[in-house]
Amino acid sequence: MSNLINSYNSLLSNLLIILICLVPQLMLAASVDFLRSIGKIYSVIGVIVILFLALIGYLIYLDRKITRLENQNLNDE
Template identity: 60%
Template sequence: MNMKKPFSLLTILLIFQGFAQAQADNADFMRSVGKMYVVYGVIVVIFVALVLFLIYLDRRLTKLENQINDQ
């Protein structure tokens, strides 16, 4: 499995830039339906953070597997 920097800093910055613009265009979106989308946003952040952590673990395990194979 070869994953070379799936999330570079630039990609993340671009994603956040996109979010920021979407919000500027539609400032009331997050505040609609009793501001429920703020809660969704928070839950998405938790999920994304855990997935990023899993990707980190995955990459380190891949390195270990490669070392075992090399021996």
């Protein structure tokens, strides 16, 4: 059972690390493209932010549910 938890945690932490690496990239893009604002670059940034916020939100939702169930299962055993 703890094996299972570890695998989940490693997966989640992997994803988190990847996403944390993405943030500077996004910010860099936003600041570099400040001069390009006439080209509607904010729309692209907005789209990317929506996409990753939604996916991360869903991931957190799944993670919390899984954690809760695992804890309950552990308690039962």
